[in-house]
Amino acid sequence: MLNQNLFDDQDRSYQLGFFPIHTNFTSLPFWCSKAFAKMPPSLQVDDDAPLLLSEPVFPKQKEDITSNFAGSHFFSLQKSTANYWLNDCTNMKRNGDQTENLGVLPIKMKKIKARRKVREPRFCFKTMSDVDVLDDGYKWRKYGQKVVKNTQHPRSYYRCTQDNCHVKKRVERLSEDPRMVITTYEGRHIHSPSHDEEDSLASSQLNNFFW
DNA sequence: CGTGTTTGACCTGCGC
């Protein structure tokens, strides 16, 4: 298994996702639902600080880790039964056909608050963009739009168009700064990005690895 | 005609 060292059956932990972050970032991605967990103070997002992430990039090939993301910080988010872990995978490198994590720095987060209902994992990105819907390689169908209280801009709801894939995303603009787009992903894709279908077979395992 | 968007109605979770 590619990232075997990130799985722990005894602790029932599993990978939630990876965050390649370019060097010009001014804040870390944050776990969207504050009810789930809170980042440790050193990683908390300051709402008053300028928030800028490069567009969320989802590497399709493992070579992307060492090529396209060279010089970038690269984090993985892992969930166990009781905690969230943020691993710094910046020094990940290839070793033949195997990819291994080097210099992984697990950061233990606060205990997860018990929830009444189990939800799919969510990831939230704040991106400075003129367009609302960022190209993440997947095909989405809009199924709703809602004006959220105390906000000027409507929130749009999208579903992945792939059969049997139940991933959803919400897109809204920050009321304090309309230049910022907040994109929230919910769930995991069970397929490769739509523009990458020709090598979906070869990358299917990788896709599970990354998302 | 097929596909995607719009939008009002309806459903559901949550706080009080």
Add this chain to the structure above:
DNA sequence: GCGCAGGTCAAACACG
């Protein structure tokens, strides 16, 4: 239990 707000549905509509 009630009311509010967020999330979803689905019919109507737009467009290529």
